[in-house]
Amino acid sequence: QKEVEQDPGPLSVPEGAIVSLNCTYSNSAFQYFMWYRQYSRKGPELLMYTYSSGNKEDGRFTAQVDKSSKYISLFIRDSQPSDSATYLCAMRKGNNDMRFGAGTRLTVKP
Amino acid sequence: EAQVTQNPRYLITVTGKKLTVTCSQNMNHEYMSWYRQDPGLGLRQIYYSMNVEVTDKGDVPEGYKVSRKEKRNFPLILESPSPNQTSLYFCASSFGQGDEQFFGPGTRLTVL
Numbered sequence: 001q002k003e004v005e006q007d008p009g010p011l012s013v014p015e016g017a018i019v020s021l022n023c024t025y026s027n028s029a030f031q032y033f034m035w036y037r038q039y040s041r042k043g044p045e046l047l048m049y050t051y052s053s054g055n056k057e058d059g060r061f062t063a064q065v066d067k068s069s070k071y072i073s074l075f076i077r078d079s080q081p082s083d084s085a086t087y088l089c090a091m092r093k094g095n096n097d098m099r100f101g102a103g104t105r106l107t108v109k110p
Numbered sequence: 111e112a113q114v115t116q117n118p119r120y121l122i123t124v125t126g127k128k129l130t131v132t133c134s135q136n137m138n139h140e141y142m143s144w145y146r147q148d149p150g151l152g153l154r155q156i157y158y159s160m161n162v163e164v165t166d167k168g169d170v171p172e173g174y175k176v177s178r179k180e181k182r183n184f185p186l187i188l189e190s191p192s193p194n195q196t197s198l199y200f201c202a203s204s205f206g207q208g209d210e211q212f213f214g215p216g217t218r219l220t221v222l
Contacts, residue, residue: 098155
């Protein structure tokens with residue numbers, strides 16, 4: 001079993017839809033949780049960063065962490081075609097030991 | 111412009127022919143690392159470097175070498191590439207080990 005599981009999709013939604021992306025993990029030692037966005041032929045870029053359980057909002061993006069269920073989510077409100085990308089979840093125990101999900105490919109259709 | 115650069119961006123080579131992928135950052139970051147990205151497996155760390163002359167293995171170091179002689183450069187060396195090293199490679203850098211990592215644009219390597 002992988003330490004981090006992420007549905008690869010692909011996920012296709014109409015413009016304006018609410019998108020929900022999720023990852024589950026098996027190691028309760030993870031404390032730092034991240035979402036990266038990766039456009040085609042580009043490197044990943046950090047989108048959201050949260051520590052421990054709870055919610056964090058940044059514009060149209062909301063990251064949720066539920067440590068009791070070992071489940072993290074990224075919500076995108078009012079999705080735009082420019083949100084079309086692969087979204088990677090990542091988590092870390094301490095300063096190193098970063099683990100990435102396989103990525104979910106999202107397409108937002110105009 | 112603050113950035114991480116990698117060269118080459120695309121490379122096709124044959125088994126056993128030594129190659130080097132260069133990585134350079136202009137942000138004065140101390141921490142640098144190499145990842146490979148494979149379908150269904152996500153990003154996996156190959157090697158990392160905490161500072162000049164300090165390197166350590168990541169999760170999948172077999173078949174790779176690195177060096178950190180200067181702060182800005184962190185080349186990845188494949189002494190004898192094999193087809194299972196066909197992958198998309200990313201270099202990343204950050205101020206410290208737990209800080210936000212900035213990724214390069216990637217190098218797509220095919221080993222025939």
